[in-house]
Amino acid sequence: MKIVSGVYQIKLPFPLDMPGHVNVYVVEGSKGNILVDSGWGGSEGLWAFREGLRENRLKFQDINWIVITHIHPDHYSLASKLKEFCGAEVAMHRVEAELINSRYKDFSGLLKEIEEELSKNGVPQSELSELKEASLWMEQFVSPDLPDVMLDDGDRLSNGSFEFEVLRTPGHSPGHICLYEPRKRWLFCGDHVLFETIPHVGLHPQSGDNPLRDYINSLKIVEALKIVFIFPGHGPVFNSLKLRAAEILYHHEQRERAIIKAMSGGLKTAYQIATEIPWRAEAGGVAFKDLTPWDRRLAVLETIAHLKLLTFEGEIGKIDQDGVSLYLAKD
Ligand SMILES: [Zn+2]
């Protein structure tokens, strides 16, 4: 689907009949085309991408560069295959590229670290394996090749018709980037700002030390820009960036309040707090116990990210007891 002159959106399905889709974009230029993100791997994703090209009268060979906003499987898995079909170069931020090997090639070490993180934050033994292994099925879709081009914050990418500035926006992922076209006032933003859902920000072995603080700072970077079209990785294209950023910040303030309220009963682990606060507000609110194992893991990691920021700001206290982190609200 052509969104504006020079920009085509292709919606690619999630695998295994999961609901939802990921948006990838082809930006046409006089000196070649840029593909922003690649979608899920597997034959279904490749087929949908080919159909998307055909509907827009584009060809694989028309794509010269594949820019990956971040290496989550829904944005990066198909990159190697598309590179092969298009003869294109793959580019991403160097911080993101550094995570590829530990996340997708030698992930036994990462799994162990995730288990330790969950255990330290109070996830009971009975739930530990389920939460630790909740993302393992995704590996089959990823061809974990390193990029051809390492990007840095402030780099410029031109295809002859449009020139993009690379903006590093850590938070959702530490090397996440947005592509900003200042003359057109476009922002291709991956999972940094979404219109219908709140981007996940959790603390885990690959998240950076204080991801929620990073995320809020990154939100301020893009919020200050004058943008006409925001092209996100999921959901509709939109134009009200300041309003959406304010809604996302409000969501985090509400969650912070819920977390502090849950802490009124004394010392608690992140897991205990996560079980006591509401989740998936956009779906009318879902209790922790009714979430899927994957969503329960995300919920615990998001709670830890909030607790980390609150501790950093001196709003709450933290003690480590017998290898378990316990948090306490201040009076
Ligand atoms: Zn993501």
Ligand SMILES: [Zn+2]
């Ligand atoms: Zn995504």
